Amino acid sequence: xxxxxxxxxxxxxxxxxxxxxxxxxxxxxxxxxxxxxxxxxxxxxxxxxxxxxxxxxxxxxxxxxxxxxxxxxxxxxxxxxxxxxxxxxxxxxxxxxxxxxxxxxxxxxxxxxxxxxxxxxxxxxxxxxxxxxxxxxx
Amino acid sequence: xxxxxxxxxxxxxxxxxxxxxxxxxxxxxxxxxxxxxxxxxxxxxxxxxxxxxxxxxxxxxxxxxxxxxxxxxxxxxxxxxxxxxxxxxxxxxxxxxxxxxxxxxxxxxxxxxxxxxxxxxxxxxxxxxxxxxxxxxxxxxxxxxxxxxxxxxxxxxxxxxxxxxxxxxxxxxxxxxxxxxxxxxxxxxxxxxxxxxxxxxxxxxxxxxxxxxxxxxxxxxxxxxxxxxxxxxxxxxxxxxxxxxxxxxxxxxxxxxxxxxxxxxxxxxxxxxxxxxxxxxxxxxxxxxxxxxxxxxxxxxxxxxxxxxxxxxxxxxxxxxxxxxxxxxxxxxxxxxxxxxxxxxxxxxxxxxxxxxxxxxxxxxxxxxxxxxxxxxxxxxxxxxxxxxxxxxxxxxxxxxxxxxxxxxxxxxxxxxxxxxxxxxxxxxxxxxxxxxxxxxxxxxxxxxxxxxxxxxxxxxxxxxxxxxxxxxxxxxxxxxxxxxxxxxxxxxxxxxxxxxxxxxxxxxxxxxxxxxxxxxxxxxxxxxxxxxxxxxxxxxxxxxxxxxxxxxxxxxxxxxxxxxxxxxxxxxxxxxxxxxxxxxxxxxxxxxxxxxxxxxxxxxxxxxxxxxxxxxxxxxxxxxxxxxxxxxxxxxxxxxxxxxxxxxxxxxxxxxxxxxxxxxxxxxxxxxxxxxxxxxxxxxxxxxxxxxxxxxxxxxxxxxxxxxxxxxxxxxxxxxxxxxxxxxxxxxxxxxxxxxxxxxxxxxxxxxxxxxxxxxxxxxxxx
Numbered sequence: 085x086x087x088x089x090x091x092x093x094x095x096x097x098x099x100x101x102x103x104x105x106x107x108x109x110x111x112x113x114x115x116x117x118x119x120x121x122x123x124x125x126x127x128x129x130x131x132x133x134x135x136x137x138x139x140x141x142x143x144x145x146x147x148x149x150x151x152x153x154x155x156x157x158x159x160x161x162x163x164x165x166x167x168x169x170x171x172x173x174x175x176x177x178x179x180x181x182x183x184x185x186x187x188x189x190x191x192x193x194x195x196x197x198x199x200x201x202x203x204x205x206x207x208x209x210x211x212x213x214x215x216x217x218x219x220x221x222x
Numbered sequence: 223x224x225x226x227x228x229x230x231x232x233x234x235x236x237x238x239x240x241x242x243x244x245x246x247x248x249x250x251x252x253x254x255x256x257x258x259x260x261x262x263x264x265x266x267x268x269x270x271x272x273x274x275x276x277x278x279x280x281x282x283x284x285x286x287x288x289x290x291x292x293x294x295x296x297x298x299x300x301x302x303x304x305x306x307x308x309x310x311x312x313x314x315x316x317x318x319x320x321x322x323x324x325x326x327x328x329x330x331x332x333x334x335x336x337x338x339x340x341x342x343x344x345x346x347x348x349x350x351x352x353x354x355x356x357x358x359x360x361x362x363x364x365x366x367x368x369x370x371x372x373x374x375x376x377x378x379x380x381x382x383x384x385x386x387x388x389x390x391x392x393x394x395x396x397x398x399x400x401x402x403x404x405x406x407x408x409x410x411x412x413x414x415x416x417x418x419x420x421x422x423x424x425x426x427x428x429x430x431x432x433x434x435x436x437x438x439x440x441x442x443x444x445x446x447x448x449x450x451x452x453x454x455x456x457x458x459x460x461x462x463x464x465x466x467x468x469x470x471x472x473x474x475x476x477x478x479x480x481x482x483x484x485x486x487x488x489x490x491x492x493x494x495x496x497x498x499x500x501x502x503x504x505x506x507x508x509x510x511x512x513x514x515x516x517x518x519x520x521x522x523x524x525x526x527x528x529x530x531x532x533x534x535x536x537x538x539x540x541x542x543x544x545x546x547x548x549x550x551x552x553x554x555x556x557x558x559x560x561x562x563x564x565x566x567x568x569x570x571x572x573x574x575x576x577x578x579x580x581x582x583x584x585x586x587x588x589x590x591x592x593x594x595x596x597x598x599x600x601x602x603x604x605x606x607x608x609x610x611x612x613x614x615x616x617x618x619x620x621x622x623x624x625x626x627x628x629x630x631x632x633x634x635x636x637x638x639x640x641x642x643x644x645x646x647x648x649x650x651x652x653x654x655x656x657x658x659x660x661x662x663x664x665x666x667x668x669x670x671x672x673x674x675x676x677x678x679x680x681x682x683x684x685x686x687x688x689x690x691x692x693x694x695x696x697x698x699x700x701x702x703x704x705x706x707x708x709x710x711x712x713x714x715x716x717x718x719x720x721x722x723x724x725x726x727x728x729x730x731x732x733x734x735x736x737x738x739x740x741x742x743x744x745x746x747x748x749x750x751x752x753x754x755x756x757x758x759x760x761x762x763x764x765x766x767x768x769x770x771x772x773x774x775x776x777x778x779x780x781x782x783x784x785x786x787x788x789x790x791x792x793x794x795x796x797x798x799x800x801x802x803x804x805x806x807x808x809x810x811x812x813x814x815x816x817x818x819x820x821x822x823x824x825x826x827x828x829x830x831x832x833x834x835x836x837x838x839x840x841x842x843x844x845x846x847x848x849x850x851x852x853x854x855x856x857x858x859x860x861x862x863x864x865x866x867x868x869x870x871x872x873x874x875x876x877x878x879x880x881x882x883x884x885x886x887x888x889x890x891x892x893x894x895x896x897x898x899x900x901x902x903x904x905x906x907x908x909x910x911x912x913x914x915x916x917x918x919x920x921x922x923x924x925x926x927x928x929x930x931x932x933x934x935x936x937x938x939x940x941x942x943x944x945x946x947x948x949x950x951x952x953x954x955x956x957x958x959x960x961x962x963x964x965x966x967x968x969x970x971x972x973x974x975x976x977x978x979x980x981x982x983x984x985x986x987x988x989x990x
């Protein structure tokens with residue numbers, strides 16, 4: 085599946101889609117979006133690139149196994165839940181910073197939690213798709 | 223108090239991870255931790271004796287009423303002193319007993335984990351944290367019984383103990399949750415004051431039953447006793463510490479803790495007396511017929527636990543007082559005897575009572591230690607055991623209607639226990655020297671100092687009984703039971719009935735000991751009754767459960783995705799239909815259904831066409847493409863009804879699904895073969911029924927008000943409470959954040975599952 089059109093387009097599509105996925109992740113608290121959708125978009129970005137240029141290309145681009153994102157994400161979310169306990173509040177209470185920012189709104193531990201979700205989704209989707217693709221290649 | 227517990231767990235972690243340098247004499251230093259904790263708790267004693275108590279609360283999950291709250295009162299204090307005190311001797315002893323063992327680091331790690339959880343158990347003032355520590359003791363006990371992990375029997379014993387105590391613990395959790403429901407709080411110190419509330423509750427019977435399940439399994443009451451003799455596979459220091467002095471008394475602790483609440487209610491007293499009596503008669507009768515020294519001690523421990531449960535059942539202040547003293551007495555002499563047995567085992571290389579004689583010449587100090595423990599267990603004056611036995615006798619005598627009968631049984635058991643104590647503490651040392659006993663062997667000091675220390679403590683507490691009585695036991699009784707006792711500890715109380723009973727017991731026990739010959743014959747006779755044993759029933763149960771589920775697995779989990787889907791849907795259909803059969807509101811208004819736009823109609827037509835195409839096509843590619851079409855139509859519908867979040871998610875998911883399908887297409891046959899019409903009809907019926915049910919549920923949701931309330935709550939509070947304007951996202955990351963956390967964990971697990979399954983397959987392919 086190495087058509088010229090897809091290959092050329094994917095070079096431009098991947099960074100754009102990745103950027104877009106982060107944008108979707110950040111704006112989740114105020115507007116439609118969030119970690120889950122963001123993560124899915126990021127996976128699509130990488131999968132499209134992988135399709136056009138081969139799995140090995142995407143592997144050398146990532147430099148690490150996408151599976152590593154899974155525990156990273158779960159621990160990130162868990163840590164964001166544990167953080168308030170150090171401030172003497174119950175598990176999973178949100179802590180907020182002062183001030184609002186464009187796109188993000190008011191940043192807080194919820195954003196860290198959502199980022200964790202993002203990583204888990206990317207990690208799981210890519211792990212599954214890459215494993216199957218590798219199995220096919222043999 | 224939290225510091226004490228956290229310290230144990232912290233050191234447990236340090237030892238397990240970095241304990242490789244724990245070699246030689248440095249190991250002795252580990253005993254400094256229990257020693258310093260012992261001194262710490264002893265230091266609190268003064269203010270505790272004058273009626274004070276220590277309470278410290280650290281918030282944990284306050285919204286559920288679960289806090290790390292710890293409370294030190296008289297009852298807890300007796301236990302903390304036993305845990306840290308006996309812990310000190312055991313740590314010291316184990317340094318020598320397991321010298322040079324390759325897994326010494328792990329051993330001390332587990333041991334400290336146990337000590338921390340046991341301290342947590344007796345100090346917890348919150349039902350849920352008590353439960354957590356309770357299960358932690360079961361888990362550390364599992365690791366410690368299976369410490370010799372190459373021994374298959376040890377592993378099996380560990381598993382049996384975990385299943386029995388852990389299973390009982392789960393029932394106990396049920397009781398705790400019910401108690402929390404009735405009382406509206408999980409705080410133990412508040413709950414024990416709500417006697418009238420509980421005696422009116424309809425859950426009372428269930429709660430008591432659940433507590434019994436927890437306590438009887440943990441404290442090895444009949445018929446759950448059999449895990450304890452099995453657990454003797456553990457190294458002797460473990461048997462000393464966990465399976466005689468501390469952990470097995472956790473059940474007794476639980477019952478004692480709640481005895482003020484349930485005393486006099488329904489079947490509480492009767493059941494405790496009944497089970498306690500059966501247990502101590504059974505344990506005492508079994509103990510003298512065993513030939514393994516540790517087995518004898520295991521059965522005497524069961525008997526002692528039975529006596530304790532019976533005393534709680536009697537429930538008078540005299541009985542509770544006897545219980546408090548006896549807990550201490552038993553911990554001291556039984557730990558001493560166990561340590562002696564461990565040393566004998568090390569010296570002779572065997573624990574068979576018929577083979578070991580004449581040790582007195584080579585190990586004099588050990589003999590003294592053993593004798594001290596044995597006479598304390600026999601209840602001879604002036605040891606602490608003497609006081610313990612007197613208090614038990616006098617409280618049983620005054621226990622009312624059943625008094626005389628119970629007294630006879632108690633005396634009979636005491637005679638047997640006395641004989642068993644002498645069998646362990648005296649028999650191996652007397653008589654002609656047997657060939658198993660080496661003539662000259664150096665015994666390391668730690669192996670005899672520790673039992674001697676315990677024996678001397680017992681003796682000292684017996685002679686100078688006033689200090690522990692005034693400072694420890696009476697305040698403990700006061701805080702637990704609120705009463706005072708007329709019959710206290712006395713070294714000399716005149717020649718009354720009690721005096722004659724006590725000396726009669728001693729005499730009868732000694733006569734039994736002199737004429738009784740331990741032999742292997744008795745254990746053969748036991749095998750005949752194997753089928754009546756509760757262990758046999760449990761094992762058969764486990765085998766049957768395995769058989770049933772392996773059958774079910776073959777039927778339900780046969781590896782075909784289509785069957786899985788069919789089974790899941792059928793189950794859901796049955797479940798939903800049952801629910802609808804009982805409660806079903808009809809009377810829907812379908813006017814809303816007529817109110818549609820052209821766009822919606824067009825989308826739905828496309829959707830229906832795609833579905834029909836997917837069902838009737840013979841090409842797999844077409845089927846996949848049409849399913850993708852259906853997904854996109856649903857996306858559009860979400861957009862029409864202004865649910866952009868759902869639309870985005872659905873769209874991206876659909877894209878990824880198509881990608882996955884394309885990847886897998888290679889592996890599947892190109893054309894769908896539809897040979898079996900029967901299967902097709904079955905699938906049609908299942909899917910149509912399910913679709914119908916889902917439609918009804920959706921309508922039901924639309925027409926019941928409660929859903930609107932919930933969504934209104936979220937809509938109104940999203941910005942106020944969670945500072946977000948996107949309600950869907952706020953629900954995901956904030957209101958129902960824990961759900962999301964668990965969901966991503968599930969996602970992670972399934973991702974790893976797919977990964978490892980494919981890797982496994984690739985490995986198998988490569989081997990070919």
